[in-house]
Amino acid sequence: MLFWVEAECAGEEDVSSPTEPSPMAEAAGADGVWEVDPGAFTLRASPGFCRLIPPSRAGGAVTLADWLARLHPDDRPALASALAPATDGAVCGFSLDFRVADPASSLAGGSGGAGGEGEDGGAGPWLWLRALGMPWAGGRLAGTLSDITAQRMAEERASLALRGSGDGVWDWDLGAGTVHYSPEWKRIATRCSDTALDGTIHAWFARVVAADRAGLEGAIDMHLSGERPVLRHEFRMVDSSGQEHWVLVRGKAMRDVTGRAVRLTGTVTDITPRKKAEQQLLFDAFHDTMTGLANRTLLLDRVGQALNRDRRTASRPFAVLVIDLDRFKTVNETHGSAIGDRVLRVIAKRLEEARRMGDTLARVSADEFAMLLNDIDDVGDAITAAERLARSIAQPIDLFDHDIQITASIGIAHSVTGYERAEDLMRDASLAVFRAKQQGRNRVDVFDSNLRRQAMSAMRLETELRAALEQDQLCLFYQPIVSLAHNRIDGFEALIRWRHPERGLVPPGEFIPLAEETGLIVPIGRWALREAVRQIVQWQARFPRPVPLFMSVNVSPRQIHDDDLAGLVAEVLAGSGIPPSSLKLEITESLLMQDPAKSRDVMQRIRDMDVRLSIDDFGTGYSSLSYLHTFPADTLKIDRAFVSAISTGESSAAIVQVISTLAAILRMDVVAEGIETETEAEFLRDIMCKFGQGYLFHRPAPAEVVEALLTDATEDASDGAILGLG
Secondary structure (H helix, E strand, O other), X not given: OOOOEOOOEOOOOOOOOOOOOOHHHHOOOOOEEEEEEOOOOEEEEOHHHHHHOOOOOOOOOOOHHHHHHOEOOOOHHHHHHHHOOOOOOOOOOEEEEEEEEOOOOHHHOOOOOOOHHHOOOOOOOEEEEEEEEEEXXXXXXXXXXXXXXXXXXXXXXXXXXXXXXXXXXXXXXXOOOEEEEOHHHHHHHHOOOOOOOOOOHHHHHOOEOHHHHHHHHHHHHHHHOOOOOOEEEEEEEEOOOOOEEEEEEEEEEEXXXXXXXXXXXXXXXXXXXXXHHHHHHHHHHHEOOOOOOEOHHHHHHHHHHHHHHHHHHOOOOOEEEEEEEOOHHHHHHHHOHHHHHHHHHHHHHHHHHHOOOOOEEEEEEOOEEEEEEOOOOOHHHHHHHHHHHHHHHOOOEEOOOOEEOOOEEEEEEEHHHXXXXXXXXXXXXXXXXXXXXXXXXXXXXXXXXXHHHHHHHXXXXXXXXXXXXXXXXXXXXXXXXXXXXXXXXEEEEEEEEEXXXXXXXXXXXXXXXXXXXXXXXXXXXXXXXXXXXXXHHHHHHHOOOOOXXXXXXXXXXXXXXXXXXXXXXXXXXXXXXXXXXXXXXXEEHHHHHHOHHHHHHHHHHHHOOOOEEEEEEEOOOOOOHHHHOOOOOOEEEEOHHHHHHHHHOOOOHHHHHHHHHHHHHOOOEEEEOOOOOHHHHHHHHHOOOOEEOOOXXXXXXXXXXXXXXXXXXXXXXXXXXXXXXX
């Protein structure tokens, strides 16, 4: 049992004997200092102490009883125990935070100090104080007393803010090995705030996903050792239902004077929504959003890994397949992009089902897929796999009201060819696809070195062709179109030629297909139309006729689909002054069927300007005759293959007569191409074919040659000569 003896409040300078330095004199930052003799039950206190713990009697001395009486009831036992001597009479140092009645409030009045609300622990105006005590000479305790009310209020505000943020709080006493978990921590960690935990760190770690536990423990150890200034780590936990979720732990250690961590306190935050968003972004970065397949980036990474593996271990060969859907653009144009997307998803699912386990399937462009085939014996395995994929693709696809069938051209690049980069395999497989399409589509082709040389040659040719367009190396040759009945030049067909500075005249069959493929045909076609009209303007002025000379200019499919052809024609005519009917545009039969609706619309806009339209190479395409009368064309051009059959007597010569008769029924003119013999010309005259062109009359020639021909024809017109062959 404790007995408390009153002691007078000494001045700040009189709290210890003159001959004995007191630790109270060194407590410069404290509000008050004190000294207790547990054996004599006495208290000596400074004025600063008395302002915080005033005596119960005005003018009297503060006693230990006064000190304890002013404490909050819940805090008295701890301070009484700290001030009491041990059973062996020794005293121990301590640090203790406690609440006392505010001296400025009503709690300060009356005997016993903290009566009323203070005695029963009810709510009241309390101050938070911190007492630090240490053993002193003669078995005494000496220490300081500090007002920490502002600090505790700030901590309380921070705690309220923390609870409002939704974060959970944990406090780990490293010495005692105990951990306090707030209810919010339990809710975040276990998804159940009333979960019972045993107050140890094991209760936490036991809920960490096994694969993440070592990382968390390592992060904590690095902070405790001082290697990292703060603890910050993301990991997964398992909730009470067994589901995984992501959390972020943050914390900071409290250390003693030696720097050793004695306490670790922090928060835990649920970051599952953010991690899911990050994972979705990561997935989207490497996958096609429409089909869910890998994209080109991920495929190239997998191919790169296969190359590295092959270099390290000389593992089994592999191959890359590029799968290009044939004429898929027609599906979008005919049925719309929504149906096109549905078709792509169906094909993606079929390819996914047909692939082997461990192979990577990707969508690498709008209508192109690719696959990495791992661990094959030879290129024959790759061909077999490609044929299996092609059969899967070719199965009919139900479009609700009807079925469609898609085929694919597939190119293969085999790893044994020797590659350093994944991009090179993809490039060579794409080259094989290109050759498969050139050879008729719906084929499987394997890359070889000749194909690469051809590709390099095509690249050089494309570069040179672009330069040719910029440096005026292109020119037009003109082939006369003759009125067969009157032996008279009535017009010309303008044909593009390339005067290469080193190779000379490059055949059109060598560069026109490349221009079509690369899109260069659009600017080339624009130039050709303007140049041809400029030339016919000059010839019409120099060689006037009752019916002016006309000029035929070939139109590329790319100009119909990728350019404003009608706008270009209107612009060129507006600046020329020639009759619009003296300009004819030649459109191939196959072009009409690629997009009949658009072709018909563009043709009608041009025909409304009174410009003439010819269907070139008629009879060689795959169009239906039922479409012919719907297009606003006025001329059919018979392909030279049918004309040459006239001289050989082949049965296909009858097609010439059929086309001529069909044109007469539809009130269209006919131009026969490739006339080389007088026999062919006579046959065509007999069946009332209106126009002809070919080597019998004249080869395509530069403008100056044709102009001389026109001059001669004009001078000889009275004699009935037409061109002066020879």
